[in-house]
Amino acid sequence: MPFDLGYPPARSRLARPGYDGTCLEDVASHFATEDACREYLMEVRFGQGKICLKCGGISQWHQRSNGRYVLLCCGVFVSPTAGTLFNYTKLPLRLWFYAMLHFANSHEGVGAGFLERHLGIGHGAAFHMAQRIRWHLAELERSTPIAKAGQAVEVRVESLYRVRSGTSARNRANILFAACDGKVVCEVIGYSRQRIALEALAKMVPDHGELFTTSYRTARLFSEYGTRPPRATYRPCYYIENEQETDAIKGFLSYFLWPFQTHHKFASRAHAWLYLSEFLFRYNRRHRSAQIYWDMLRAFPNLTMRTDNPVDTEDLRSK
Ligand SMILES: [Zn+2]
Known part of the structure; x- marks a missing residue:
């Protein structure tokens, strides 16, 4: 697939999610x-x-x-390819690497229908490919914790609407977000209860320090109703005190919600974490968006083994 533009690709200087990217010429030559x-x-x-x-x-x-x-x-x-996202694939690997380029460069996410039309493959194969790539990104994100031990972490619980739940009539999912140093992680939690949120948080950010939140709903969730000090300090945010520092979780929501509710509105609650991790992967690299594609190919974690430590290389080395 020789693809030569005949001129060097232009680079943007703006830091926005997915603003700078990797061009087709780079990928075609590699x-x-x-x-x-x-x-x-x-x-x-x-x-x-x-x-x-x-x-x-x-x-x-x-x-x-x-x-x-x-x-x-x-x-x-x-x-x-064994064990990685390409496990048992019959499609050419070039198509996979090309599809991942779209995931890296996209603003609004990549749907299965787009891959189907663009790569000329069936809808089932395209959907499987998209979900595998999202899962791959989720595992890569899980392998690097956002906060060091004892670091203060911002938390927020938000409801995501228009997710098909399958069993209940309420098409809603509760998402617990945690942020530190501008990086965000999240997990879909079944109920908005303090015990469930704390358990999910301990898995996402082990050994986190003090918790704080700018959201009243989250402050209520983490409060002990006056019997004990609250689990998360409430820091109401009436105005932006420092223009350089904006709320990373709110920033992610404004990046994620519109594309999710327009392009992926038939996603089910069981798959919501995959869409969230696709957008989180790009959002957490918003200041180095030219590297997103190469970060995706930095490691190939094992997706067939579900262990606490998702990266199989670490797993095997310790034995
Ligand atoms: Zn050997």
């Missing part, structure tokens, strides 16, 4: 052939000269004439 994609995957997952995930020795791999990859250090065949 991932021109199926072999280039597979070599890249092998390099990221089983890098030459790094620690081997299978035997713990010095990793060394090469491609056999039949196209399979063998680890010379321990003599096993490995698949570059």
Whole structure:
């Protein structure tokens, strides 16, 4: 897929979610052939000269004439795609890398219908591809905690409307947001109850410090009704005291809500976390948006193993 514009791509200086991006020319030159994609995957997952995930020795791999990859250090065949978001895919990897480019450059999110038309694949394959890419982004975000131990964290509970719930008539999901240093994480919680929120928070931001909120609803949720000090300090925000520092959670909501409620309004509550993580991945990189695409390809966490530690490389290394 040679794609040469004949001129260097223009770069923007504005910091906005997805404003700067990666251009097609860059991607086409890196991932021109199926072999280039597979070599890249092998390099990221089983890098030459790094620690081997299978035997713990010095990793060394090469491609056999039949196209399979063998680890010379321990003599096993490995698949570059096994366990990752490309697990068991029959689609060319070039299409996957191209689809991920759209996820990186998009403002309003990428729908399955768009991928279907754009890549010329069936709707089922396109939906699966989109959900896999979103899951991949969610796992990448989960592997880096937003706050260090003891750091103050802002919390906020918001209801998301127009999500299909399947069983109940109330098409609503409660989302718990946490933010620190301009980075946001969130989780869908079943009920807006203090115990559930605190449990979800302990999973999202382990060893967090003091909690605070600017939302009255969240302050009520975390309050002990005068019997004990509240779990989260209420800091009402009547006006913007510092124009440089704006509320990261509100910023995310203004970035997420409109596209979600227009393009993804038939998303179900069970899938809401996937859409949230797609937008969060871009939003948390809003000041380095030219790197979003390469951040997506930085690691390939294992999606088939559901453990507490989502990145399989860390898992295997500790054994
Ligand atoms: Zn080995």
